[in-house]
Amino acid sequence: MLVLHAQGLQKSYRYQGKPIAAVKQVSLAIAAGEVLAFLGPNGAGKTTTIKMIAGLVLPDVGTVEILGRDPYRHTAALRSIGAVLEGNRNLYWRLSAEENLDYFGVLRGLSPRVAHQRGLALLERFDLMSKRRTVVQALSRGMQQKLALAVALIHDPPLLLLDEPTLGLDVEATQHVKALIREIAQEGRAILLTTHQLDIAEELSDRVAIINQGEIIVEESTEELIRQFSGTTYSVALEVPLDGDRHSKIERLGGTIEGNTVYLYDPSMLYDLLDILKPLPLLRIEKDDANLTEIFLKLTGGRGKGEEEREKREEGRVKDQQRLE
Amino acid sequence: MMFHLFVAEFKRSWIQLLRYPTEVISAIVVTTIVFYGLFLSARYVAGPGVQFGDRMESIIIGYALWSLAMFIMADITGGLQREAQTGTLEQIFISPFGAPKVFLVRALAGLTIQVALNLVILVILMVLTGTRLAFPPMLLLPFVSILMGVYGLAFILGSIALRVKQVQQLLGICQFVFLFLLTVPVESWAGSFKFFAMLLPMVPGAGLLRDLMARDQTLNVGLWAIALVNGFVYLALGLLLFRYAERETKRQGKLAGY
Numbered sequence: 001m002l003v004l005h006a007q008g009l010q011k012s013y014r015y016q017g018k019p020i021a022a023v024k025q026v027s028l029a030i031a032a033g034e035v036l037a038f039l040g041p042n043g044a045g046k047t048t049t050i051k052m053i054a055g056l057v058l059p060d061v062g063t064v065e066i067l068g069r070d071p072y073r074h075t076a077a078l079r080s081i082g083a084v085l086e087g088n089r090n091l092y093w094r095l096s097a098e099e100n101l102d103y104f105g106v107l108r109g110l111s112p113r114v115a116h117q118r119g120l121a122l123l124e125r126f127d128l129m130s131k132r133r134t135v136v137q138a139l140s141r142g143m144q145q146k147l148a149l150a151v152a153l154i155h156d157p158p159l160l161l162l163d164e165p166t167l168g169l170d171v172e173a174t175q176h177v178k179a180l181i182r183e184i185a186q187e188g189r190a191i192l193l194t195t196h197q198l199d200i201a202e203e204l205s206d207r208v209a210i211i212n213q214g215e216i217i218v219e220e221s222t223e224e225l226i227r228q229f230s231g232t233t234y235s236v237a238l239e240v241p242l243d244g245d246r247h248s249k250i251e252r253l254g255g256t257i258e259g260n261t262v263y264l265y266d267p268s269m270l271y272d273l274l275d276i277l278k279p280l281p282l283l284r285i286e287k288d289d290a291n292l293t294e295i296f297l298k299l300t301g302g303r304g305k306g307e308e309e310r311e312k313r314e315e316g317r318v319k320d321q322q323r324l325e
Numbered sequence: 326m327m328f329h330l331f332v333a334e335f336k337r338s339w340i341q342l343l344r345y346p347t348e349v350i351s352a353i354v355v356t357t358i359v360f361y362g363l364f365l366s367a368r369y370v371a372g373p374g375v376q377f378g379d380r381m382e383s384i385i386i387g388y389a390l391w392s393l394a395m396f397i398m399a400d401i402t403g404g405l406q407r408e409a410q411t412g413t414l415e416q417i418f419i420s421p422f423g424a425p426k427v428f429l430v431r432a433l434a435g436l437t438i439q440v441a442l443n444l445v446i447l448v449i450l451m452v453l454t455g456t457r458l459a460f461p462p463m464l465l466l467p468f469v470s471i472l473m474g475v476y477g478l479a480f481i482l483g484s485i486a487l488r489v490k491q492v493q494q495l496l497g498i499c500q501f502v503f504l505f506l507l508t509v510p511v512e513s514w515a516g517s518f519k520f521f522a523m524l525l526p527m528v529p530g531a532g533l534l535r536d537l538m539a540r541d542q543t544l545n546v547g548l549w550a551i552a553l554v555n556g557f558v559y560l561a562l563g564l565l566l567f568r569y570a571e572r573e574t575k576r577q578g579k580l581a582g583y
């Protein structure tokens with residue numbers, strides 16, 4: 001069942017009189033129980049897309065449907081959304097954890113009694129029970145973020161939008177939030193997650209969509225994407241140097257040798273290679289496996305807008321150097 | 326549902342207020358000191374023997390109304406600006422109630438606070454100046470018409486706050502305009518001046534309130550109808566403008582104060 005179906009979203013802003021095409025062409029679909037990692041360099045248009053889905057930014061073109069309903073026409077469709085938005089805590093700083101949950105529960109259309117019960121259950125589950133009476137201001141960054149997540153879940157929404165939920169958290173808090181997100185996904189919610197921490201995306205997501213300069217350049221299941229980009233090369237490291245006889249036999253298999261390491265490009269020859277090497281002591285055998293970070297860099301050309309600027313600066317420096325010579 | 330929202334807003338605003346009481350206390354103190362200063366200097370200029378008569382009472386009513394109006398304006402616009410920064414504003418806009426409804430309920434819930442604070446101020450002023458005011462239940466009728474005008478203007482300023490996020494200067498200008506609108510006794514004017522005065526926000530209601538509280542007169546039903554229509558028009562204008570501002574702000578993606 002599709003929870004989110006966004007089609008042909010486009011948005012351009014005006015900034016200091018000039019138009020900026022923030023989102024050029026984005027379509028996304030997420031089914032119940034699925035986590036979509038929405039990745040892209042700074043300024044690619046992730047936050048703009050998320051806000052269009054949440055009804056906070058009006059798209060120039062395109063439609064959003066949440067469980068078949070357009071949130072712009074039916075505000076009731078907003079009941080299906082929970083969101084933790086970028087950069088801030090989305091909480092009332094002068095209210096305690098419990099009071100925030102009570103308030104937001106009613107704001108999302110629950111009765112006060114149900115809101116309170118669900119609030120307590122979430123505090124329990126997010127390990128915040130001991131802090132329920134503490135004002136948000138006095139909570140640590142990690143606790144605030146967990147509370148923001150709890151608040152987004154108070155009305156049990158089928159769609160959860162998370163814009164950089166682990167931004168600014170330390171290692172332990174990140175692990176904790178990550179575990180919570182995984183748990184929440186298993187409850188059958190559809191989750192749209194943006195993050196710059198690609199290892200998190202790799203661990204949590206079922207699918208990946210990569211956006212660059214306002215356009216989606218890849219959308220693929222995470223496993224498939226990693227498989228596609230993973231090479232078929234094996235590398236075998238030895239503890240001792242190779243003798244000339246083995247050298248030529250390996251070259252006949254199509255392998256190459258660098259120092260004490262043999263590279264084999266045809267995986268079906270792996271056991272032939274091992275026969276040749278027997279009984280030399282091995283250090284390790286490795287298959288060249290891609291990770292999301294490498295894939296991301298390959299696809300986006302490693303460049304966001306920030307990167308481009310850095311490159312321009314670098315070019316300038318090279319020119320300076322040439323002039324000096 | 327709406328009732329639950331009202332209770333939730335009521336709790337939220339009172340808790341936030343009582344948890345950090347120094348802000349309220351200083352607001353009350355400053356407001357009364359400013360008035361007392363004006364009062365003392367007026368008496369100094371006019372000489373000790375002078376009798377203010379019903380003028381004094383009228384002025385106190387006007388001043389208390391003015392501080393109520395300013396508290397409400399500052400509450401609504403300041404709230405919008407603050408919440409744009411902390412990100413709670415966007416959460417309100419994701420509410421299935423719809424933002425205009427939430428803000429209207431919120432304004433009503435906050436009214437209890439504003440009225441309580443300004444009653445305290447009014448009582449202090451009465452004690453300081455030795456003035457007696459009448460509080461007939463009838464005063465609620467013109468009071469409602471004034472409040473509609475105040476909220477109408479608050480939503481107009483709120484719409485601007487939503488768009489530009491900076492309304493401090495505008496709020497400062499409002500102070501003077503409001504002081505004029507709420508304290509000048511236009512009810513004693515005559516002819517076409519009076520007619521135009523009736524079109525100004527809050528003015529007809531404020532005049533009626535002075536009649537009731539300072540001059541012990543009964544309510545003029547005809548004037549009250551005018552005051553009510555006046556308040557209604559400004560409130561409707563404010564809410565319409567707010568809807569428009571909401572849409573424009575969403576178009577520009579500036580809800581979070583980009």
Ligand SMILES: Nc1ncnc2c1ncn2[C@@H]1O[C@H](COP(=O)(O)OP(=O)(O)OP(=O)(O)O)[C@@H](O)[C@H]1O
Nearest residue numbers: 013015022041042043044045046047048577578583
């Ligand atoms: N309200 C706005 N007015 C003008 N320009 C905007 C506005 N919001 C975003 N932009 C611009 O639109 C582009 C996309 O921004 P967006 O915030 O969607 O990127 P992002 O992918 O979320 O980036 P990041 O990873 O840095 O959060 C950027 O060039 C940004 O400067």
Ligand SMILES: [Mg+2]
Nearest residue numbers: 046047048086
């Ligand atoms: Mg962003």
